[in-house]
Amino acid sequence: MEFTVQQIADLLQGTIEGDSQVKVNSLGKIEEAQAGALAFLSNAKYEPYLYTTGASAVIVSDKLELKKAVAATLIRVPDPYTSFSTLLSYYQTALLASKTGVEEPCFLGQNSQVGENHYRGAFSYIGHNCTIGNNVRIFPQVYIGDNVTIGDNTTLFAGVKVYTNSVIGSNCTLHAGAVIGSDGFGFAPQQDGSYKTIPQIGNVVLEDDISVGANTTIDCATMGSTIIRKGTKIDNLVQIAHNVEVGHHTVIAAQTGISGSSKIGNYNVLAGQVGIVGHITLADRTTVGAQSGVGKSVKEPGTIIQGSPAFDYKQNLRALAVFRKLPELQRELESLREGKFTEG
Structure with a gap:
């Protein structure tokens, strides 16, 4: 199945930055995606991949401020993770619909x-x-x-x-x-x-x-x-x-x-x-x-x-923190006992 970025943006009610007529035919991880794939970015630690990804389009937050130029077309939405999940649901539904x-x-x-x-x-x-x-x-x-x-x-x-x-x-x-x-x-x-x-x-x-x-x-x-x-x-x-x-x-x-x-x-x-x-x-x-x-x-x-x-x-x-120290606490207790008996 192949879709334009415009069709996907319409489905997700997002806004487009870049070529709205770029076509995508697969879904992929932002760090691995190649030409023709659609990826998404929701976790900030993956942002560096946005500037190097081979994906044709990426779903990103509408609040994301770019640090440099991006080759991929962007689809901006309020919540990229939820939007990508919605897209996966539509994709799965389309696959299941082919079974009749x-x-x-x-x-x-x-x-x-x-x-x-x-x-x-x-x-x-x-x-x-x-x-x-x-x-x-x-x-x-x-x-x-x-x-x-x-x-x-x-x-x-x-x-x-x-x-x-x-x-x-x-x-x-x-x-x-x-x-x-x-x-x-x-x-x-x-x-x-x-x-x-x-x-x-x-x-x-x-x-x-x-x-x-x-x-x-x-x-x-x-x-x-x-x-x-x-x-x-x-x-x-x-x-x-x-x-x-x-x-x-x-x-x-x-x-x-x-x-x-x-x-x-x-x-x-x-x-x-x-x-x-x-x-x-x-x-x-x-x-x-x-x-x-x-x-x-x-x-x-x-x-x-x-x-x-x-x-x-x-x-x-807090109990686990104490539990981890039990061997040390036992040694201290034994030392105190030995000292007490020596003084007696």
């Missing part, structure tokens, strides 16, 4: 309906009584169980598994290998030391505008629903257990695990390898640092915690 029709072999169950302009890849399976919206892209080897609902403009990449009764909203993206609606980890201990399986008869509900990363698993509820609210973004290799509720526009990084029946507030940030115990609540706008273990509820909105067990971020940093 039905590849064989694939299966569509009885009483299931698929909307207009959809794509179903080879070896995909859609069960009975399903409702699939318009512009949905279902890549090869996707499994969709019975009674599943999927909204418009949602993409399920190769190997996604969606269990029976799941509900997936519009404008969602499920990356390869994601599993939606598998059994929650429910086992009742018996007197003889064995475990009895507790049937998991609930479902999973993903609201609109949700991204689920590769090989992430979201378990169905024991009863009721495991719910992921609108706009939440989930990284690869995340485990979300049964009856968890995740609020609006929360981000969850890789290798995080959330135990059953916990409630994660709106606009939370869970960094990588966070572990959260079951049956607790995190207030809105809570931030949990990487590798933290959260063992109790967070009640105050806007709290930042870190550590295992997790507690206030600043206190944790």
